[in-house]
Amino acid sequence: MLEYHLPVMAGEDLTSLTFAQLERWAATEGLPAFRGRQLFRWLHGRVERDFARMTDLSRELRDRLAGKYRLHLPEIVEQRRAADGTRKLRFRLADGLEVEGVYMPEQRRRTLCVSTQVGCAMGCAFCATGSMGLVRHLAAGEIAGQVEAVRRLLAAEGLERPVSNVVFMGMGEPLHNLEATLAAVEILLHPLGGGMSRRHLTVSTAGLVPAMKKFVERVPAKLAVSLNAADDEVRSRLMPINRRYPLERLLAACRELNLKHTDRITFEYVLLGGINDGDDDARRLVKLLSGLSCKVNLIPYNPLPDSSFRRPRQQRLQRFQQILLDKNLSVFVRRSRGAELAAACGQLVTTAGGGAGRRQS
Ligand code: SF4
Structure with missing residues (x-):
């Protein structure tokens, strides 16, 4: 409850x-x-x-x-469209702060990526949102409201079933804002609310181990873990949260969740050229995930202006994927939708309302 x-x-x-x-x-x-x-x-x-x-x-x-009482709906104040139909959306909240989301229509599904915080406290080295620091958590109504605002917008454009899938992978670490995330999931899944299927709702985490356990106990949505490295030294450099919950502890928690949950866990792995895309990295990853019912999404990094990270070479990406496939892992390479809009993974950031640079914790 x-x-x-x-x-x-x-x-x-x-x-x-x-x-x-x-x-x-x-x-x-x-x-x-x-x-x-x-x-x-x-x-x-x-x-x-x-x-x-x-x-x-x-x-x-x-x-x-x-x-x-008040009834707020996040206002869509900007939409930018890419040639492939992807839209980058900017939502204004009641206090004037803003978050971003990404709408990705495909043939069989229409996915919306939503934010759970203005900024983020996790400070991942490759992520634009992380550079903002945490400004504030979103309320449940502001998280579910992003989906509702898009449903309303697209229904007005004549689209039936405008949003089929929702991923909590926009700005913020959803499990750092656990109660609001859980309530938003409940609102979106309820048959009289969003009416979504649990299989179509995925929440992503950088690896907040205690909150992961609470999450799977309390709501039936799917969980994705942002892994991004297969050894502690590299992962701690990329994701400071790894110092608190290192790989051994994180993977032990995933195994435990896997036993309770029938869903496969998804591991997201952003490939950074020369950092985590070597053959040894791939082999370590295979070892780390052995025995887990999971799938791996490989996401070639989308370079940000002034970033010291670079995109992996295509050949490297293929080789990395092949090493995983050879060991019978389910591996998918995610196309970077919205990269031209700076809407791809790790590129969401807002400055309106004094967001940039303010760190709450
Ligand atoms: S990758 Fe996710 S958890 Fe890490 S800083 Fe960016 S938004 Fe936060």
């Missing part, structure tokens, strides 16, 4: 409450539980943010709620 933050104070935003929380909220308003269920459906099933249009609530109730 999720932790509840009730009673909700007057003036607060109701969009972060899960289905069960809204039922309980209704009781605090002296209303029957089904009023909470109706509101949940309006907010997250129909993406309505105007009490006045919630026509199955009485006029008196609509007026009372409108005078007391």
